[in-house]
Structures are given as structure tokens and as C-alpha cells.
Amino acid sequence: MNLIALSTASVYPESTAHAFGYAAQTGYDAVEVMVGIDALSQQTAAIKQLVDHHEMPVCAIHAPCLLWTQRVWGTEPWGKLERSAELAADVGAEVVVVHPPFRWQKDYAAGFVDGIAALEASTGVAFAVENMYPWRASSRRGMEMYLPGWDPSEQPYANTTIDLSHAAIAGSDVIEMAERMGDRLRHIHLTDGSGSAKDEHLVPGRGVMKAAAFLSHLAEREFGGHIVLEINTRKCTSRAERVNDLIESLDFARQHFAIRTP
Template sequence: MIPLIALSTASSYPESTAHAFGYAATIGYDAVEVMVGIDSLSQQTSAIRQLSEHHEMPVCAVHAPCLLFTQRVWGTEPWGKLERSAEMAHAVGADVVVVHPPFRWQKDYARDFVNGIAALEESTGIAFAVENMYPWRASTKRGMEMYLPGWDPSGENYANTTIDLSHAAIAQSDVIEMAKRLGDRLRHIHLTDGSGSAKDEHLVPGRGVMGAAPFLRHLESVDFSGHVVLEINTRRANNREEREADLVESLRFAREHLGLSARR
């Protein structure tokens, strides 16, 4: 199977989820990943279904509201938020829910997180792809572990995982080696880039130091057939034209280095 190249709705911020569907359809992405966040549209299953149908743009994944700034979206009970994410995924035809590992202070949630994720996958039929995170650090010095059971999903027995290149840049991780450790448990990619600073930059792929091009060529070499989702930061774009140019560049980069250009 040829991997889907999708656009995360986070990539259009501060424009809305509706704008992200419009960009994806106009530019020619294969699908959309919905980031459930502070935009009220992203929280409404009926609105997401309508956007998908209007733009004839499938939803391949739902990103659960587990970021710091979405801690109160859909309530504060973490397992309930994941169950609701699976319900949205089912309703809109997505087969993946992206989830971050628990924060260190979420001790009850973290205590049985690995087994709980496996149980959710069995009960819902949805793949919960646990994402790599990073140590928190204020500079280039050694960071503080803020996730339990850990920020690197390759160290746990998850059936499905996500690699995010911006997160790997902060952790100074080799993403190809991480992909090799994960093997066929790697289900989902957040294609982006980073400079290696302590900031979660989400650069356009190819503008950082993460070797996004050889990483994609590695995926092609192992016949990766999951989702490749462009999750970039376009907040500094001065206008819609600049934002769209970054989204176009990102899609071209993904297609070129996955060897898909000639097949589109």
C-alpha cells in the first residue's frame, strides 16, 4: 500500500479547522488529521463529518486533546478523553487516534497506561498510536523527564506508535534508528523538522537538522504503509499566501522523498 499523505489541522493555526480542510483539498493532500483543540469546530464530530464530506477529504486520524493547553478540552479525565477520541474516529472514518504519554503528575493515569492503551485498542478497534515526546530542557543542557512511563515509545510494548520529527529534534534522537527499533509497530508519522533547540519548532520538513529526506527514504525502503501527516507551524506566516506556500512545499517534499512524485 502507498502511504497516505495528510495535513494536520494544527498546521493552519491560527486559522480554523475549517480552513485546514480547505487547504488540504485545494493543495491536493490525501487526507486530514484532526487536532482536537481549543477551536470549537475541532471538538464537534458533526462539524468534522460535514467538513470532510463538503471538501471530499477523508479524515485518517484524530489527535486526542492531551497537550498542556488542551487539558480541559472534553473534560479533565484522561481515559474519558481517549474514549471520546475513538468515538470521533469511528464516526468520521479514521482508523488512528494519536495520543501522548501521560505527564509525570498524572500518576493514576500513567500507572497502567500501557495496558490501558492495549485494552482501548481491543475494545474500540482503533489504533492508539503513542507519540514520541522529549525531555523538557531550558537550553542545550540535560533535560528533565516529564512523561511516564517515558517519552520514547520504543521502550514500551505499544502495538502502534507515532514518530514526530520536531519532538525527536528536542530529544536529539536519531529518527531512523527509532523507526528501526519500532519496526512494524510504527503506524503514524508527524512529518516536520527541528533545529535541535529546546523549542518544539515544527519546521517545514527540510528546513531543520533532522534528516527528514533520508528518514522518508528509509520509510520507502521498508514499505511503510501508514499515515505521513504534515504537522508544521505556520503561525509566522504573514498572510494566507505564505501559509499556503509552506503547505505546498511540505507536500512536495513528502511526495518527492517517499518516491511518490511520479505516481501522483
């Protein structure tokens, strides 16, 4: 069954607890928990209480591998991934989303591909490696900031994630990327981007990524993974405006992702 889920990052700067409430209120099927500086996002017992209270399952855990979460759960990257897998197993999530290493994490990067495979084998949790992008200050050519690379379709990962906002920065064709990944594509961060150098995470349909066509492509290929709305609502001036963005995003996903029955 395909779940249309809400990333807790979508309601930042509000809390993980608020995200569960929004997801239940607006009709999402599940939640992806972004482990971050919100202490509640790091606590198994607290997440389980939210699951029970809102009757809202967790489909995925996003490991704390962003720049601003570099010190969450310590600074040793493999330890952070192991804790992410433990949290996923404890709350019933099937997937851990992880970014490729930054280029200055040379030791971590050198063993990343094999290490991810080993973690999947030892934990039984899928580590879906997410596409990133070259860093650039403008429309000019960017700098490679991830190793072994920002495009997971070029590596032999068993599970991968496509994020449309990241693809917008990189100028990637997400349908072509999905075709390269094939059955390894496990997880979607549904959002949008204008193609600027900023990681915008727009409401799907408000950018240039042809998100509707991408969802239709996934439906035709009978994609069986999770579709997670990961949008930026920080500019919303009221709760009502944030709710409207979350509902618009969910309606977009359900309208354009519909597996056709012969």
C-alpha cells in the same frame, strides 16, 4: 495505500474548517484533526460536513492531551481517549494519536500501557503513542516530564507515532527509533527541528533531522501508515505564504517518500 495528510494544527491560529480548505486547495490526500479549543474540532457532525464538502477524508484524530487542551472534554484522561476513539470511528479515521502521560498524572501513567492495549481491543481503533522529549530550557540535559517515558519505542505499544520536531529536541535518531519500533510504527508527523529546546515544527528540510533520508528509509521498508505534515505556520504573514509552506511540505513528502518497485 499511503496517505499524505495535513494536520489541522498546521494552520493554527486559523480554524479546523480552514485546514480542510487548505488541504483540498493544495492537494493533500487527507486530514488529521487535532482536537483542541476550536469547538468545531470537537464536533462529529461538523467534521463530517467538512469531509463531505471538501471531499477530504480524515485519517486520524489527535486526542486532546497537550498542555493547552487539558480541559477539552473534561479532565479525566481515559474519558478523553474514549471520546477520541468514538470520534475516529464516526468519521472513518483509523488512528488516534496520543501522547504519553505527564509525570504528574501518576494514576493515569501507572496503567497507561495496559490501558492503551485494552482500548484498542475494545474500540478497534489504533492508538499510536507519540514520541515526546525531555523538557529543557537550553542545550543542557533535560528533565523527564512523561511517564512511563517519552520514547514509545521502549514500551510494548502495538502502535506508535514518530514526530521529527519532538525527536529534534530529544536528540533522537529517527531512523534508529523507527528500526526499534519495526512494524509497530503506524504514523508519522513529518516536520523538522533545529535541535533547540523549542518544539519548532519546521517545514521538512529546513532543519537538521535529515527528513529526506528518513522518508527514503520508510519507503525502503515499505512503510504502510500515514504521513502527516504537522508544521508551524504561525509566523506566516499572509495566506499566500502559508499556502506556499503547505505546498512545499507536501512536495517534499511526495518527492522523498516513494516505495520503489523492483
